[in-house]
Amino acid sequence: MYDVQNPLLLSGHSLVQPDLVVSHLRAGLLENEHIQGEDVALLIEVSDSSYRYDREDKYKLYVSAGIPVYVIVNLNQRKAEIYTQPEGNGYQQEETTDVSFTALALEIRLSDILPKA
Template sequence: MARRYRFGIEEFERLFQGVTGVELLEGEVYQMSPIGPRHAEVVARLVTRFAQALGDQARVWPQNPVRLPPSSEPQPDIALLKPKDYWESLPTPEDILLLVEVADASLEYDREVKLPIYAQAGIPEVWLLDLQGNRLHVFRAPKEGLYTEHRVLLPGEEAEPLHFPGVRVAWP
């Protein structure tokens, strides 16, 4: 009889150390889509804009893992974190102010798989940038594994991070 094996965070980190392009979601290891030039450019622009707009108010954490116990370690495209050093451990939900996922070919995966995990972990805000539809989806107010607020921004509209009122960020 075949059985599916589920990984814990510590086991995943030990077994997949040095392996790129994988993330742990609810105990299962997923291979991430390759990053194309358009996706890379958008992430680079947003990192620059966040860093310029926020300075030392937040740590901009691009394409690095975050720990969402008990069984997820995703790699969002950008995380805005509380400003502190993360030498000893990866950021956890208490450290995360905003997550950004840039979706070129991964919109369904980001929306159907990752977004509910973020909501369950209590991440206060997630931006899902749909490159093909040229829309920015802003999700806020997680409750019982769902985001109860969803706003769609159109080209030319700036986004304002929940934790930084008055800071306006242009998105590509």
Template sequence: MSAQPLESDPEVRRFGITREQFDRMVGPDGYDSPPVELLEGVLVEVVPQGGEHNDVVGELGQMLAQAVRPPWRVRTHSPFAAGVRSQPEPDVAVVLRRPGAHPDTAALIVEVAQSSQRLDLVHKPRVYAAAGVPVYWVVDLPAREVVVHSDLVDGGYASVERAPWTASLEVTIGDEALTVVLEELLADGE
């Protein structure tokens, strides 16, 4: 997948808008149209979520919520203020709470990709890196892999590695080192 600006990617459905317009549009009365995210000043249609996607988000969100300690919080499908021109809604985010505002600091962001690989692997790494997110995971459901982005450098990630579901994924939240093995987390309860 080649990296090109989101506004010129012909494979992504988008609508031009500013963040100020976006905030007014989704105000207290909500937005009654297809679900969208604001990425790099562009409204991007969000792909509907399937059962497996929701299962992974739920299990991972619950596990992280039990593991992280204040001041960190786990949010799912909630806005993240990723700079002036981007406000994605990551599937799972470990963030610092900002009372009355969307969080703008995250230790970990996770996107679960069933059919959204292009956005999650080509465009969102740039958005999350620019926002200073130190670790970004893309759980690629069809490939049964996790693409781990880490080592922030110059608005990007110096390290991008693919790990199988059987791998131990490590992340530090505050002073707490956490290990996640998706295969174990998603195993059927017995």
């Protein structure tokens, strides 16, 4: 299941609106419940002026919620930052690419998703 710009409940007090979430399907989600951190398989933020907020504030929220794959598509730099393996206060694996990345066994080419230069 995927969701675009709808609320994601990370804790009793954190409700964020990521740009794209791919989640595991469970019965409650079909009954209008919010997606929760443990439901998420992949989360993508598309950043331009929001880059600092996505890289600092949301990064901390997502790692503490155990989001397994967090991707920031940085429109200004025309790059993707891929964060995996959340542990403690950070992600153990970090990768930056300007070509493509693999998430959930899918290859995503930046040239297919970024606006033409």
